[in-house]
Amino acid sequence: MTQAAIGFSIGVLSLHGWFALPTLTTILMVSLLGGGIALFIRFNYRYYAVANVIFGSIAGIIASYSTTYHYVETVKQVPAMGANITIVGEVDSIQNVIIPTDSFDFTAQASLNDTFTLTTPLKLRLFWPQASAFKQGQRLQIKAVIRRPYGRVNQAGFDAETWFVGHRYHGRGTVVSAVVLDADRAVYELSSVSVRQQLFDRAVALMEAAPHRGLLLALSFGVRGDLSDHDWLWLRDSGLAHLMAISGLHIGLAFGLGWWFGKLCRGLLPESPCLLWFPLWLGLLFALSYAWLAGFSLPTLRALFMACLAMLLLRCYVLLPHWTVLLFALALCLAFDPLASYAMGFWFSFAAVAVLLFINASNAPLPDMSIWTLRWRFRIKQLFVLQFTLLLLMLPLQWYFFGGFAFAAPLVNFVVIPWVSVVVVPVILAAIVTLSFPSLSSALWTLADHALFPVQWLGEQTLGHWLHLSSFWLPVGVGCVLLTALLRWLPFSSFKVLYISLALGLVSWQGWRIQTINESQDTSQKSWQIDMLDVGHGLAVLISRNGRAVLYDTGNRFPNGSIATSVIEPVLKAQGIRYLDGLILSHADSDHAGGADFIVQRFSPQWLRSSDVRESYLPCIQGQRWQWQGLTFEVLWPPKRVKRAANPHSCVVRVHDGLLIGDDGKRTEVLFTGDIDAISELLMARLFPMLNPDILFVPHHGSATSSTATWLADMTPQYALVSVARYNPWGLPVKSVEQRYHDKRIPWLSTAEIGQVSLQIAPSKGQKQNRIQFESARRHYQRTWYRSLFVPDAVDVRVDE
Structure with a gap:
């Protein structure tokens, strides 16, 4: 069974390597071939373990294919380009008017449109300003524009499409109007609003004025929508963000409280064989109830699976190693939902438990100490070792998902986790249980709120203690994991201090080497890179060379964030860029300059340029020219600076490397155009008749007011780049404009x-022109089976290399 569980997990996780969904014929052929090999090994060589792993892998592949095929077919019900439809369904998420939100989960069960039919219910993420007024369980008739769950794809930052897959969303949309079908019923009638929603509303009403309401709701109902940006910042920098996701720690506490209460009750009742397992059953009931309050999130399911397995084994008097129980829980979780591995919580949940089991297995047993102070000192030492080992072994996951780690986490968690476990969570559970007694429950919520004051205070002391790591540090992180694991089995324990010292020296040397390489690069290096980030409607382009960078435009700004924080910062950190050498703003529109203040504050550019009057900004006007890292920047437009730069005043910059390869070689030119219009194009065409860039940024996102035939007449760029949102309300890029580029056989990169x-x-050996190597996030380093599902009409771009 253990080998089969290993094989099943491997088979399901192989889904991450699928670039496209295979056909049923392929799956059958692989299954038959694998089954034949397994039978041959089993009966001819008696390698039963290997055969069981193969059989398990086949089962895992079939399970993942079946689930994925059903998911793909369900998503395909949503038209590729979206549709304006009327649907009937049920609200899935819990909200409250006190907690503002603009999105909610909705299960569409039927369509009222003749042209759109539903054969399978759709799980949708819908956006509406009045979303907080809906209640979980309410049936709604909604008119909405729904689309497939498309999202921005960059080399770093939040990957919305993977998040949609991991949470089984089939589409997203914007609500036009909504009607509650059961509005005539009482708000809290059980047939209408869910019991969980009712408990949530009662709890929110009792803690409405609590300073730590967001933390309380996260720890009780798993609802994190009330946490502010400041809360998330100190939670991240302190390494306490894991406490805001109800997981194994919380479920284990609930199980322990239930077991303790059951044991107390059993001691007060007459002895009976029926009460032998009462503490365990009550503990499981407490754990199940807490998981239900949290909405049966993935970490809670993992903890529940482990609790149920442990209880079943105890009930059957079967003793298995902890690793085996974890492995069975992993297989059960993947069997329950093969797509769960696309959720970040899946990896952190199982990895954290695996690390804890590893530490527990390698810890020395508690020595026989008669003095209690020595025993406590030994325990405290073990806790410190546990926290630091957790930090090191979880480092690769922290880097992969967050791009860094909180180096103060071991010390903070050493203090906070016992406090939250012993004080905060029990009080919160008591407050939930006593919701039917408002006065008592309110007092308990107040007590829990006060108990969170030291948690927040300690967390806020770590603000700024988050260490971003670029991809160069990945070998160091992997090395830390391997070294930490090997130290547990190295002989000559008295020399472990020497081993650790050597390891720290190696890590320090690697960091110094990386820094030296980045700083010692000179401007004679030939290659340079252009990154047009996927920012939706707007523009943000990174020009980088020798580990240094200049940013052209900063993307849009929103009420609750900006492109600069969600896209640009993660990409810069992933590339190891801590500071910018320069920032150029094409013009003042929010979709181009919305994140300028954040970029200036966070990355401290040495120089700033814009075509309008801004404090501390140099002018970006026609005739200016400067050098940077061996590249030449020339400003072609506008002719003069204005008070506020609109589209026609966009700062048009030509960047070239000035390389001459051979006697009649040609330099590579890139033209940044901002949002210039047809008149600006015409004037520039007269001023610069020889203008012919190798890489052209399509003006104004491909609108009908730009990219005129006159502008493009003498241009033959190798690539035309356009930054545009897929479902933008302006219909950009305009089809006729895009066709104009296709008619000239110019590759269109959108x-x-x-x-x-x-x-x-980069220079190409033996060629008269530089070599331009093309990569895209969706087609290259982020390629997987669901990308083409969400963007089915994307065309392959052929690049001659």
Whole structure:
């Protein structure tokens, strides 16, 4: 069974390597071939373990294919380009008017449109300003524009499409109007609003004025929508963000409280064989109830699976190693939902438990100490070792998902986890249980709120203690994991201090080496790179060379964030860029300059340029020219600076490397155009008749007011790049404009179709022109089976290399 569980997990996780969904014939052929090999090994060589792993892998592949095929067919019900439809269904998420939100989960069960039919219910993520007024369980008739769950795709930052897959969303949409079908019923009638929603509303009403309401709701109902950006910042920097996801720690506490209460009750009642297992059953009931309050999230399911397995084994008097129980829980979780591995919580949940089991297995047993102070000192030492080992072994996951780690986490968790476990969570559970007694429950919520004051205070002391790691540090992280694991089995324990010292020296040397390489690069290096980030509607382009970078435009700004924080910062950190050498703003529109303040504050550019009057900004006007890292920047437009730069005043910059390869060689030119219009294009065409860039940024996102035939008449760029949102309300890019580029056989690279576009420009040996190597996030380093499902009309771009 153990080998089969291993094989099943491997088979399901192989889904991450599928670039496209295989056909049923392929799956059958692989299954038959694998089954034949397994039978041959089993009966001819008696390698039963290997055969069981193969059989388990086949079962895992079939399970993942079946689930994925059903998911794909369900998503395909949503038209590729979206549709305006009327649907009937049920609200899935819990909300409250006190907690503002603009999105909610909705299960569409029927369609009222003749042209759109539903054969399978759709799980949708819908957006509406009045979303907080809905209640979980209410049936709604909604008119909405729904689309497939498309999202921005970049080399770093939040991957919305993977998140949609991991949470089984089939589409997203915007609500036009909504009607509650059961509005005539009482608000809290059980047939209408869910019991969980009712408990949530009662709890929110009792803690409405609590300073830590967001933390309380996260720890009780798993609802994190009330946490502010400041809360998330100190939670991240302190390494306490894991406490805000109800997981094994919380479920284990609930199980322990239930077991303790059951044991107390059993001691007060007459002895009976029926009460032998009462503490365990009550503990499981407490754990199940807490998981239900949290909405049966993935970490809670993992903890429940482990609790149920442990209880079943105890009930059957079967003793298995902890690793085996974890492995069975992993297989059960993947069997329950093969797509669960696309959720970040899946990896952190199982990895954390695996690390804890590893530490527990390698810890020395508690020595026989008669003095209690010595025993406590030994325990405290073990807890410190546990926290630091957790930090090291979880480092690769932290880097992969968050791009860094909180180096103060071991110390903070050493203090906070016992406090939250012993004080905060029990009080919160008591407050939930006593919701029917408002006065008592309110007092308990107040007590829990006060108990969170030291948690927040300690967390806020770590603000700024988050260490971003670029991809260069990945070998160091993997090395830390391997070294930490090997130290547990190294002989000559008295020399472990020497081993650790050597390891720290190696890590320090690697960090110094990386820093030295980045700083010692000179401007004679030939290659440079252009990254047009996928920012939706707007523009943000990174020009990088020798580990240094200049940013052209900063994307849009929103009420609750900006492109600069969600896209640009993660990409810069992933590339190891801590500071910017320069920032150029094409014009003042929010979709181009919305994140300027954040970029200036966070990355401290050495120089700033814009075509309008801004404090501390140098002018970006026609005739200016400067050098940077061996590249030449020339400003072609506008002719003068204005008070506020609109589209026609966009700062048009030509960047070239000035390389001459051979006697009649040609330099590589890139033209950044901002949002210039037809008149600006005409005037520039007269001023610069020889203008013919190798890489052209399509003006104004491909609108009908730009990219005129006159402008393009004498241009033959190798690539035309356009930054545009896939479902923008302006219909950009205009089909006629796009066709104009296709007619001239100019490759069209759109972020709406292929995500982030990266062009590396380098000399090509033996060629008279530089070599431009093209990569895209959606087609290259982020390629997987669901990308083409969400963007089915994206075309492959052929690049001659």
